[in-house]
Amino acid sequence: MTSPEPKHVQAVDSDHGGFDFAEMSSPSKRSATDSDFSRNPSTEQLQLQEYEATSLAGSPAPRKERKLSGRTAQAAAKQNFLPGFATVESLEQWPTELLLRIFGKEQGDTGFRRRRRLEAALQHGLVLHTDFSGKGSVEQMLRMFDVERRVRLQDVWFRCFQANDIQKEALDALVDQSVESPEHVFKGLLETLPQSEQARIKSLRPEPRARKEQAEACHRAQLQYISASRKTLFAGSASNCIRHPGKCCPLYFPDPMGMDVQTPPLKVNFSGPMCSPFTSHGLQLGFADPSIESLNIWLAKMCESPMDLIFFENSDRFPWSLFVEAMSAETHWECHRCVFGAEELGLPVLRRRTYGVAINRKSLVWLGSEQPDVTEEFLSIFGRSPTLDGDAYAGLDSVESIQETRAELARRRGIYGSADEIALSALFTKAAQERFNKAASQYESRVKSGDTGAFIFDASQSENRSRINQLLPAATKTCVFVSLSKEHIFTQNEVDFSMGWPVLGTASCPQYAPVLPRSLSQQSHHMRRRLSGNGMCLQQVFAWFLFVQSHCARKQLLLHWVPPLLDECYYGCDLDKRQQKSGQKEDSAAPADQPAEPDALRRMQAAFSEAAEEKQGGHGDGEAVQNGPFD
Incomplete structure (x- = not known):
């Protein structure tokens, strides 16, 4: 089987007076293959070697021993945190600071691989969808990220496609024409559903003076109905848009007809469902809170959506099992969460929140920790102690x-x-x-x-x-x-x-x-x-966004990849064999203590097999996949 040549990925220098992102994140010592890397490779094999050596390398293997968990592990980790933001100027330049933490030179080869994965994920564009983004918190984060241009590729584009909120002032910010704002804005999740279904959902609401137990029972019955009817509720995938009065606009970004099916843009939803049912600053009514209705609709909408990544932010008291159970209605979702505060990023601010993500296994492979809770791994990268008050x-x-x-x-x-x-x-x-x-x-x-x-x-x-x-x-x-x-x-x-x-x-x-x-x-x-x-804390949103994006690989890119070495798992072979096969001198090799990444590689291998089977419709009669990255 012959695979088309993968598109060359190249970082573009910042034109905003900042340092070069590629220079910032390139390790002083790279592997034998990396030392051959050319910014303008003249042969197909050099391009493929660059892609294989940088874009598809996994993240560090999880620690073998996990004696601590939850807040105990975080408390232990804080003892080793470096100092955080030390000046007002650093507080102003927080996007640069967070980029340095995950891609900086001190991260070595690991930071370089993270950057290449992020570049590969974004090289065909990113389309953002939001629900409950407040005054446009996620949209603002993405605009500031775009300004940085640290990972700006020649053909990368960020697009805010759809937003949703019920508060008038938030809607005013979302339709603001002075900045790049969402193309389609809807007034509340309930309003996006068919009229007949809206009436049905309203009929399941608890009585105004219902007891807490009765209200909880009504909302759970409502969730059960919405989940069971989600394919009907979101079949139309269009609704009345306040930007285009009288028109029915799409809820999800439609892939253009002429777009290469192997390289669609990354479709992302980043939402902040109402936290009032769970936060300590609210009435703490839980499932009896009236705002649970919008959460019920959002969970069903996300489960049925064509997104590649679904991010969400909520109170640190948010019942994580609720999100996992809702997404498990479809088998292709993989869920991870992180619970951390703004102070754990080194900010002089208290804001402890739950950040979650659902990863579409049809299009992405997760290369981070296999544990559902990735807080420890996240804080090992971004964790800092507050220096300022x-x-x-x-x-x-x-x-x-x-x-x-x-x-x-x-x-x-x-x-x-x-x-x-x-x-x-x-x-x-x-x-x-x-x-x-x-x-x-x-x-x-x-x-x-x-x-x-x-x-x-x-x-x-x-x-x-x-x-x-x-x-x-x-x-x-x-x-x-x-x-x-x-x-x-x-x-x-x-x-x-x-x-x-x-x-x-x-x-x-x-x-x-x-x-x-x-x-x-x-x-x-x-x-x-x-x-x-x-709203949301933009620094926390950005850190979680970078962490997830740099720990995922796209399945579509695996199908385009032809490895330069077919007789052995390239990353699994020892350093001497890599030097011999690449013909490099000993001084150009990676440090001998570079950790092997068996877990990430195993998941990549399984993902390639799945992707190849999906493309070929199965391998009857025991036919092997040819030119796979791990053959």
């Missing part, structure tokens, strides 16, 4: 914005005059003043004991949910953060900046300004606060 964000905004924040709180209390002359405690309601006084008393006690570190609390939370810390607490829809150590009320710009948005005029990265939606600056402080509570 939450006061690093205090006062970064303009003087005018800081005064306007205080003046707005004062007007609500019926106080007028110079904002600088009004005491902080006078800006809050009576209940909030009591919290303020208690927090001030605690702060004075700490100062007397010699603790002069940052002291930040949320004046919107009751004493039963006291959130006092040296780091900035997690943003909610009602949060009012106060730093007693700086005598400062955090502006909404400062809160958004802590979550990765390039909103501060003092930012030293002007290249991000053009990709920030203008509609956000036109909204009131109150509405922006609500949107922040519904």
